[in-house]
Amino acid sequence: MRGMDEVRPGREPSPPALPAEHVESLVRVLDVVRDTTATTRPDIARRTGLGRNVVSDRVRQLSAVGLLTEGDLARSTGGRSPRQVRFRAEAGVVLVADVGATSIEVALSDLAGNLSHTHDEIADVTVGPTEVLSRVAALFDELIAALPDGTRVWGVGLGLPGPVEFETGRPVAPPIMPGWDGYGVREFMAARFGVPVWIDNDVNLMALGELRGGLAAGHRDVVLVKVGTGIGAGLVSHGLLHRGAQGCAGDIGHTAVRGSTALCRCGQHGCLEALAGGAALARDGLAMAIAGTSPALARAHAEGHEISAETVIRAAHHGDVSSRALVIDSARLLGEALARVVNFFNPSLVVIGGGVAAAGDLYLAELRQSVIGRSLPLATRTLDIILSPLADRAGLRGAAFMVVDELLSPARLSAPSHG
Amino acid sequence: MRGMDEVRPGREPSPPALPAEHVESLVRVLDVVRDTTATTRPDIARRTGLGRNVVSDRVRQLSAVGLLTEGDLARSTGGRSPRQVRFRAEAGVVLVADVGATSIEVALSDLAGNLSHTHDEIADVTVGPTEVLSRVAALFDELIAALPDGTRVWGVGLGLPGPVEFETGRPVAPPIMPGWDGYGVREFMAARFGVPVWIDNDVNLMALGELRGGLAAGHRDVVLVKVGTGIGAGLVSHGLLHRGAQGCAGDIGHTAVRGSTALCRCGQHGCLEALAGGAALARDGLAMAIAGTSPALARAHAEGHEISAETVIRAAHHGDVSSRALVIDSARLLGEALARVVNFFNPSLVVIGGGVAAAGDLYLAELRQSVIGRSLPLATRTLDIILSPLADRAGLRGAAFMVVDELLSPARLSAPSHG
DNA sequence: TCAGGTTAGGCACGCATCATGCATAAGTCA
DNA sequence: TGACTTATGCATGATGCGTGCCTAACCTGA
Structure with missing residues (x-):
């Protein structure tokens, strides 16, 4: 990775030099x-x-x-x-990527978080940082190739599915990313593209996306819950991301659910994630397909389709009683955990994002009821619980805002440094 | 309450007028x-x-x-x-009070949170605001009477055992303070003493006390847990109090504990507070005394002593096996709840305050073990869990810091207003 | 004890920033 | 159309703050 051209020919320094005064x-x-x-x-x-x-x-x-x-x-x-x-x-673009447990999303973003050239693909984060980041970089190269001449690339914003030490841009003991612990992600990308790089947890970036240019704009205390394969939360306090001491704040997926012993990917038993996450939905759906409890899922399975969380949600929407029960159960369980979060954090808004949010009103209604039934009346008095539309790509938007906000922050402008 | 002298004769305006420039x-x-x-x-x-x-x-x-x-x-x-x-x-003094569920504490504080003339008494907060606040005011009057001539009273700082809307200084739907909902506490005190008044939740003030002049100084992400009659937490994020949207953030006392149906004073069943708070300790201690399971408590009870949480803790320290088990059980239960809090909030420090903290190392050791055993390893990697010595009076100190910090804040100094 | 070096802190000057006043442009409302 | 309101540029003046210079007060080493 060493020895690459520090400043690409024909690329302007980024962002445009602002006067150091005022x-x-x-x-x-x-x-x-x-x-x-x-x-x-x-x-x-x-x-x-x-x-x-x-x-x-x-x-x-x-x-x-x-x-x-x-x-x-x-x-x-x-x-x-x-x-x-x-x-x-x-005036410029930001290269943004959201690395999930099983996927890579990249896009080009303008300076206001408007995305273009969005691209998704399957990828396995467990193969390690060099391989994954090289792939991300290759996708970035394609995006750059498509840029009109003279377009300024301001920076790179990256989301990772684990805790990140924000200042250094290094993952810290990420549970589902073997080989990434302490890896110099920023250095990798900076060497490759010669622009400033920031990295954060993917859920934090979703929260930032909703906060800066989405449904949470103007709120000071927000909890964003991402229900994808796993379950995580991004917290906003005083209008700022609360990352916590180690950058791992927002964990709600690995709180124990009463009466459960399901094995979680984290190694513990009875985690919320193992019961109410997307993976759990897929697992239980498959079981129902095999057992024949759900006609719709059984048929899909017989036809050779994979039973994913999405399959179950679609079946639920088409009236499959068992799938519906599964989805509702998932919402109820999440709601129980969220009730504790609401009591503790007292947000004015809870945003539900991630793949399972596609379950829509069916999911939301049960979730709301479950939260409100178990929270202090005061904490839910003005509480809003809403779904973040999938098409929003809040994570990528958040990555763009992260980069632009950092670049245009007083600290950086008065004393330009790394990058 | 109307028609009182707005500005007392012989009392200087407070705080001393700073120049409005710079x-x-x-x-x-x-x-x-x-x-x-x-x-x-x-x-x-x-x-x-x-x-x-x-x-x-x-x-x-x-x-x-x-x-x-x-x-x-x-x-x-x-x-x-x-x-x-x-x-x-x-250069001045602040009148501070901490109104608990069953007590009133008042003190004089200098501008650095150093207390003097501390006074405690039993009081029932449920008798309503006018009666309780009048008593507080009477105690303040005594403090003022003892002041040397020319001493400037900068303001009043008050802690209440329930959620408070900080900007207006009004309790909002406090569960254990009937009659206080929306009461103009600030107006009452301002009319009585003619100085600026701030009010906050008592646990928030303990957190502020530890943050500004106590064990949490320098930390950015802190959870302070008060284990008194009830259980509550004060949160610090980015070095600032996180009060939440309704001012009721920090509730951990009313989260459900698995397998319990104990009735809580909040009306629900299975709350942590109903199992691990001071009241629970006293209740279970009394039961053991009556049942004869604990010789020490049975003796105390027979001698006509009231069985309080303190009694149980003292018995535990003197080697009473059953009392010891009770205290350890309480610590373990709190630890389970705290583990969730640590995962979610990822603080660098947890401070345990309140009466039960007197149980000392016996309590702390079990608590630590319980938290660390159930939290993510990353979240506990650099986590410190410590006891706040009772003599600290963190709540009263926090009340003083609240007043002085507000009075010396840029916002107030550039545009002097209420008070 | 004294010389040379280093840090503290006051004072005067000068630059830079920002607010104010005035002039002008460009709209609204009767 | 005229009176009024708002927007915006330019010149002016006040003010805040950094810099240079001086003296004071301490250190170290001879």
């Missing part, structure tokens, strides 16, 4: 424009508390480096119409 | 001096990144209003010795 006000202006709390100069002045003159100047500077641009005139409020100011999300 | 640098200087990360002018400059000139000027201003003072010369590091700068904790 960092604070520059960021404040940029922030309110980015999340569209302000769209005109007077708006920005009001929101940031900066003088109208300063705002004008900062907008000028940011426009000069291509981060902002003027749009049409906005509606007048009685006098001269203000010109609209817009974040130039097209 | 608020940010003033606060930064004050902060590093307050938590003693910097004790000399050059130190302050290094820590805050401010110029030595600015630091000198701010120190001058803060000294002029009595918040800082110069001390002796510090050790030289090769050149002229710097003069030490110290926070004048004696």
Whole structure:
């Protein structure tokens, strides 16, 4: 991996060099424009508390480096119409990837988390970091090849299915990623692409995606639950990701469920994940297919189809009674665990994401009932529990926001460093 | 309550008027001096990144209003010795109270959380807000009467045994405080004493006490567990109190314990609190005394002593086998719940406070074992679990820090408002 | 004890930033 | 169309803060 070209020919340094002065006000202006709390100069002045003159100047500077641009005139409020100011999300792209236990998702993202060229494929994370990351890098190469000339690549954002030490970008003792412990993921990608790289847990990135540009925008205390093969949660406190001391906060998949002894992939018995995760759904569905308890699943199995969580969910939607019971049972079990989480963390919003969220209202209704029935009334008084539509790709969007937010953070702009 | 003197004669407005300019640098200087990360002018400059000139000027201003003072010369590091700068904790006092389910604690605190004139008494919070708060106010009056002339009262800090909406200072649907829901506690105290008032949950205040001036200083992710009559937790994320959306975050006392149907004071069955709290210890101890299972408790009971959690703990320490088993069982149960909390929140420190913490190493050892045996290895890798000595009065200290921190916060200093 | 080096800390100056006032542009409303 | 309101640029002035210089006060080594 050594000896690669540090700076690619024809690629501009990224992000565009901002003036090192006025960092604070520059960021404040940029922030309110980015999340569209302000769209005109007077708006920005009001929101940031900066003088109208300063705002004008900062907008000028940011426009000069291509981060902002003027749009049409906005509606007048009685006098001269203000010109609209817009974040130039097209000023650069971010390479984002979400490595799951059994899959790789990559995409190109603009600076506002809008994805394009999304690509999914099956992959096994257990084959180790060099192989998986090489594949991700190859996919990134394809994305880069398709870029129009002169497009700036601002950075790489990566999600991994395990705990990550955010500062160093290294996995820490990930249970389902043998060989990845302490691996220098950032160094690998930085050497390959010569741009800044950030890595985080995939569930944290989903939470960030929902927080910065999704359903959780504006909330300060959020729990995002991803129900995929496994079950995990991303926590937001004070509007910031709560990663915990080791970066492994959010584990709810391996809490014991009463009266169960099912073996979990983590090695313990009775884990929630072993009962209510996607893998559990598939396992129980297969059992029902073989036992003949479910006509629909039995037929699918007989026809040679694999029985996956998706199969079970589809059968449930088509009225298969046993599948329906399985899905509802899964929702109820998750709800019991979530009730504890709600009591403890007291979020204003719980977002359910991941593959099982495709089960839709059937799942959500049971989940809601289960949570509300077991939580303190106060904690659920204004609590919202919603599904994150799958098409959202919150994880990839979160990866993009991670990169852009870090690059445009005051700390980095005032003292440019790694990357 | 209306018509009371708004500003008492002979009492100065509080806190001393700081200049409205330079608020940010003033606060930064004050902060590093307050938590003693910097004790000399050059130190302050290094820590805050401010110029030595600015630091000198701010120190001058803060000294002029009595918040800082110069001390002796510090050790030289090769050149002229710097003069030490110290926070004048004696520049004012804060009236603090911790209202528990069955008790009132009040004290005088200096601006650094050092308590004096501590006073405890039995009280029943269920008699309602006016009665309880009047009693607190009467105790405060006694404290004020004992103050030297000219002492400035900066504010009132109050802890309550239930969820509190921090911004308004009103209890929200507190389960064990009938009649308090939505009561204007702040208004009551402000009208009575004419100073700013802040109120928070008592467990949050314990966490704040440990965070700002106790065992948790410097940690960013902390869980404080109070095991008193009931069981509750205070959470610290990013070095800030996580209060949750309704201010009721930290509930762990009412999570279901498998295989139990004990009736809890919250009305549900099988709560942790009903099994492992102080009340449960007392209840089970009494049962053992009556049944004769424990000689020590039976004797105490026969002699007419009340069997409290403290009695059981003392018996355990004196070698009473049954009491010992009871205490250990309590620790084990709490440990099981805490293991889930540790997995979910991933703190770097867990502090155990409250009356049951008096059980000491006997309790702590079993608790540690129980937590570590059931948590993810990663989450416990650098986890510390410690006891908060009772004499600490972390709650009262936290109440003092709450008031002083709010009064010396940038927001308040730049735009003085309520109080 | 003294010289040379190092750190503290005050004072004056100058630069840079930001707010204010004024002029102008461009809209609304009667 | 005129009076009013709002937006925006430019010049001006105040203010905050860093820098350079000086003195004070300590150290080390001869």
